[in-house]
Amino acid sequence: MNYAKHEHHDFAGASAQALTDPPLQAALARLTDILMAGNRRSYAALADSSALRDHAKRIKEHALAHLDRYLEELEQTVTKRGGKVHWAATAEDARQIVVNIARQAGCKKAVKSKSMTSEEIHLNPALEKAGVEVTETDFGEFIIQIAGERPSHLVAPAVHHTRESIARVMSHHLQESLPDDARSLAMTGRRVLREKFYQADLGITGANFVVAQTGTIVLVTNEGNGRLTTTCPRVHVAIAGIEKVIPRFSDLPVFLKLLARGATGQTLSVYTTIITGARQPGEMDGPEEFHLVLLDNGRSKILGSPFRESLQCIRCGACLNACPVYRRIGGHAYGGVYSGPIGSILTPLYDSVSLNPDLPHASSLCGACQAACPVKINIPHMLIGLRQMQHRYKPARLEDLAYAAWKEVLRRPWLYRLSLRFAKVFLRLFAQDGWLRRLPGPGSGWTQVRDFPAPAKRTFRDRWKELNS
């Protein structure tokens, strides 16, 4: 599975490869079916879920519309509780800040709780170069790390692995022969990672939410590695995109009620860890230092653009599970850190619209993503916006010509009728048993993956005329 590793890659090729990988197809079908069923069931069981989702959206809209103010408030509250805020304009800045924190505190062994933001800034290689050993502690992320791959789903990073391949990867890493049943693999993971937690002096996390009013960060996990990462090491660094900030502590439960329900169908994830500063006097565990790295890395550009709504994403993965494209090709085919419908927006915006030409088209615009989204982000609308942008950057002359010609045809009924007749005769030349299986030239793209019904012998217009005569 070498399509796991490259950023600017061949989307069509990677998708085609994913489609011919039967274990991956089975895993994706199972994962997305289970999670989507949970999403629908739990939204249905939650009284006023639609109104609550609207409310959550308005909180995010409000927070983003006053983000400068909330960031300053956040800096004050974090500082008041003995934490330190760091401002990272770029991924490079963020890496440098974390490396410096590790250096100054003399940290040599880091444990990490699953964080998409740290994936985004490619933190691990920078830390390792600085002599800090980094261990991913979410079980799925741990597998991905020792296999040298990237996560393929927002909440199930190792979904492309089978239990046999996990046993192989772990056996190789630990130099011992492990049985391939789920329970003993997980318990081996516990043993190995518990040792890492015992030794670690630096804990690195992301943040699901950041509260301006109280300087609080929130981590949501099912395994408990987020708790261990913020309990055992003496230094805690949280890295959060600026869009994670919400105004008030009492806004948190609005999102907590929606996040797990949207992601997996749980009423709440197993552990919600709500951290406000470092260990306080008299407490007997928890980190002595708390650092919050606020990351821009292109977010402010999006904040001031028509794509601001994409910053409302709470990373639940519901749009991936709902998407007919993701459900077949999986996360790696998208080539970026973020996959699925939301990834098709975020990767071009954070990275480059021109270097990711296929992503805005990796959607049928069916709207299933928006229907599943806890904050009802209008993903199809933004995908169309990106397509428009692409067109502005790189006009397609032939396509423009074709559309201009089609416009002229549509304006002249006689010409339209004539062209239909011509098309019918032309297309029927390629028909076999009533189906078009292979078209020449530009039409070949259509018939490459689907058959087209051949035009009927008599057009609808002819039959209509006859019926009315």
Add this chain to the structure above:
Amino acid sequence: MTTREAFLQRVRQAVVEGNRLTAAPPMPERGRTGYQGAGADPVPRFCQELRNAGGVAHEAKSSEHARAIVRELVSTKSARKLLLSRGGIVERLELPRLLRDMGSEVLIADALPASTKDAFFQADLGISNVAYLVAETGTVVVATSAITPPSPLGKGVEGEGRRVGADPRSISLLPPVHIAVAQRNQILPDLFDLFDLFSPIGAKPQFPPSCLTLITGPSKTGDIELKLVTGVHGPGEVHVVICD
């Protein structure tokens, strides 16, 4: 211009530009939207939700019954090294003495020196107090410092013993089994009720404890072919003993 100033300046400008293009609503008020509640008696709802999440609820009819439940759990788990919270219901039920009499090694977590890290990692079972329980979700709320909520709900809890709700993070995290002991009047119907304790309308919001943990069932992973395995990092078993 400092890094911080340049950073904030970029955000300020983006806020102004973006606000011209899209919705910039005032702070929305929640009202009763999304409030689920838990009916007349929150205990059955709590127990049901905890079971759904894979935890075990025990309703104790008396202090003696609660003690019997804990004793039974400790002996069936063959737990030797126990980690207990200081104060609260743990102490009121005299669990430290009870468990020491059974021959267990009991460590009371308080302001212990750093050398106790090993003891924390080696414990077989942790018994904690709780700050609250949430019926809507079957959640145990553990706090690292006492919560003094300006609400009548808090009073009954706060009046008892000292530092109720001050539990170290490790007790409910490191051992493979976690027993939480609570009183009926610590149950809040809805998740909103918990968060509203810290920022009641009209009052000045207070800082939450350095760590407030919401625990909903045992530690879970589905990373291996979506087969649910409990106890991968946190406790694989969560028991909640509810006393009258």
